[in-house]
Amino acid sequence: MAIIVSGTPGTGKTTFAKKLAKENGLEYIDVNKIIEEHGLSEGLDKDRDAKIIDVKRLNKVLIEIIKKDNDIVIDSHLSHYLSKKYVDVCYITKCSLKELKRRLEERGYSKEKVRENLDAEILDVCRIEAEEEGHKVKIIYTD
Numbered sequence: 308m309a310i311i312v313s314g315t316p317g318t319g320k321t322t323f324a325k326k327l328a329k330e331n332g333l334e335y336i337d338v339n340k341i342i343e344e345h346g347l348s349e350g351l352d353k354d355r356d357a358k359i360i361d362v363k364r365l366n367k368v369l370i371e372i373i374k375k376d377n378d379i380v381i382d383s384h385l386s387h388y389l390s391k392k393y394v395d396v397c398y399i400t401k402c403s404l405k406e407l408k409r410r411l412e413e414r415g416y417s418k419e420k421v422r423e424n425l426d427a428e429i430l431d432v433c434r435i436e437a438e439e440e441g442h443k444v445k446i447i448y449t450d
């Protein structure tokens with residue numbers, strides 16, 4: 308079973324994905340680690356203080372992983388760009404804006420980065436993109 312967990316940064320993907328993997332005997336896949344290991348980061352977007360990731364290359368690597376071991380939980384706000392044919396369920400984590408702001412400030416994110424992520428949550432970007440891809444979407448509220 309290939310499960311993906313997406314959602315705005317800070318909404319609880321990693322916490323949920325690790326728990327889900329543990330409870331169901333699935334392997335937890337940390338996409339940040341995969342990006343490092345495969346050199347998928349193409350530098351830093353200074354304006355956004357975020358890594359520039361080639362999603363096409365990332366998808367290729369993730370598909371290889373899924374083909375090798377299908378019992379996995381993939382944790383990433385980029386995971387919903389995977390084609391639905393490789394994915395059984397797509398969980399989207401969400402939380403209230405007040406709680407998200409608190410969590411992101413606690414992380415030490417800049418004012419701009421907090422704003423960008425709050426906007427992404429307000430616009431429901433991950434959920435809408437996941438649904439557009441055709442994933443079977445399940446929403447998880449984490450506050």
Ligand SMILES: Nc1ncnc2c1ncn2[C@@H]1O[C@H](COP(=O)(O)OP(=O)(O)O)[C@@H](O)[C@H]1O
Nearest residue numbers: 314315316317318319320321322323410449450
């Ligand atoms: N269900 C939850 N209840 C309370 N706090 C949570 C919950 N899920 C996550 N958190 C907290 O929110 C913060 C962000 O969670 P994290 O899993 O790292 O999010 P993400 O991986 O989406 O960035 C962490 O401090 C975590 O402890």
Ligand SMILES: [Mg+2]
Nearest residue numbers: 320321322382
């Ligand atoms: Mg995380």
